Amino acid sequence: MTAALIDGKAAAAALREKVAVEVARFREATGRAPGLAVVLVGEDPASAVYVRSKGKATREAGMESFEHKLPATTSQDDLLTLVDQLNADPSVDGILVQLPLPPQIDERVVITRIDPDKDVDGFHPVNAGRLATGLPGFVPCTPLGCLMLLRQTLGELSGKSAVVIGRSNIVGKPMALLLLGDSCTVTIAHSRTRDLPDVVRQADIVVAAVGRPEMVKGDWLKPGATVIDVGINRVEGSLVGDVDFASASAVAGAITPVPGGVGPMTIACLIRNTFVSACRTEGVTFDSAL
Numbered sequence: 001m002t003a004a005l006i007d008g009k010a011a012a013a014a015l016r017e018k019v020a021v022e023v024a025r026f027r028e029a030t031g032r033a034p035g036l037a038v039v040l041v042g043e044d045p046a047s048a049v050y051v052r053s054k055g056k057a058t059r060e061a062g063m064e065s066f067e068h069k070l071p072a073t074t075s076q077d078d079l080l081t082l083v084d085q086l087n088a089d090p091s092v093d094g095i096l097v098q099l100p101l102p103p104q105i106d107e108r109v110v111i112t113r114i115d116p117d118k119d120v121d122g123f124h125p126v127n128a129g130r131l132a133t134g135l136p137g138f139v140p141c142t143p144l145g146c147l148m149l150l151r152q153t154l155g156e157l158s159g160k161s162a163v164v165i166g167r168s169n170i171v172g173k174p175m176a177l178l179l180l181g182d183s184c185t186v187t188i189a190h191s192r193t194r195d196l197p198d199v200v201r202q203a204d205i206v207v208a209a210v211g212r213p214e215m216v217k218g219d220w221l222k223p224g225a226t227v228i229d230v231g232i233n234r235v236e237g238s239l240v241g242d243v244d245f246a247s248a249s250a251v252a253g254a255i256t257p258v259p260g261g262v263g264p265m266t267i268a269c270l271i272r273n274t275f276v277s278a279c280r281t282e283g284v285t286f287d288s289a290l
């Protein structure tokens with residue numbers, strides 16, 4: 001292996017620690033703690049693990065965690081009523097509805113019901129529009145975490161060529177906009193892209209977010225490229241990314257592992273976004289490097 005390993009676990013721990021220091025200052029200044037409400041509908045085991053991790057990370061940062069666990073049979077109207085209550089609750093700075101939702105509930109309707117100024121997931125169309133137009137809002141946690149890892153690994157990103165593989169609203173599109181915001185030349189590749197390996201081979205930065213286990217091979221990469229693997233795929237009882245780590249790490253300059261790469265940054269960025277939300281509500285200034 002020649003590639004340097006990008007340690008997302010360490011980066012996430014450092015970010016959470018920085019937020020915890022700022023939260024202590026916030027509490028002294030305002031007399032209250034920032035609050036995050038997390039809503040889980042159903043019993044999906046992976047979602048339950050993520051929700052538990054989010055609650056733990058929230059409390060460890062000195063913030064209040066409000067957990068709402070609803071049965072898998074919950075109706076869309078009942079979920080919307082809970083979202084309305086959380087929107088109106090001044091102790092709640094951030095609202096997150098864990099995805100995926102059961103089939104009787106339309107994800108888009110629920111996301112759109114969350115107050116955009118409490119939408120710490122950054123999934124609301126208003127926040128998508130703010131990101132696209134360069135206005136302050138909330139940026140989805142996974143792409144924000146990827147950007148932080150890239151800046152930490154490469155320093156200045158300006159002028160670099162980047163390929164984002166995947167065009168989802170949650171990762172691919174916001175990732176491309178963030179890279180554009182840092183003056184990269186960005187290509188979004190997807191299932192209909194022709195000659196994908198040739199497209200990927202042009203890139204200094206590759207972000208793989210397709211949800212197909214080990215799809216990106218080492219011989220698709222420009223030697224020395226920085227590779228960010230967003231994939232979390234369970235294959236025969238183990239966890240693999242969208243990048244074939246063994247072949248890619250022989251060619252890349254730096255690469256994120258799975259697990260221990262992007263995943264931990266998702267939760268750290270959620271804690272960061274919740275803190276930022278509380279600061280905006282209270283008019284408290286915060287470290288712009290967060």
Ligand SMILES: Nc1nc2c(c(=O)[nH]1)N[C@@H](CN(C=O)c1ccc(C(=O)N[C@@H](CCC(=O)O)C(=O)O)cc1)CN2
Pocket residue numbers: 050096097098099100121141142232239258259260261262263264265266267
């Ligand atoms: N409302 C949301 N729902 C979902 C989101 C989200 O950002 N908001 N993202 C994913 C799940 N997710 C957080 O919710 C998440 C996924 C993975 C990790 C993580 O740390 N993964 C570890 C491996 C964990 C394991 O062993 O399973 C890693 O990559 O090291 C954190 C958060 C979908 N839903």
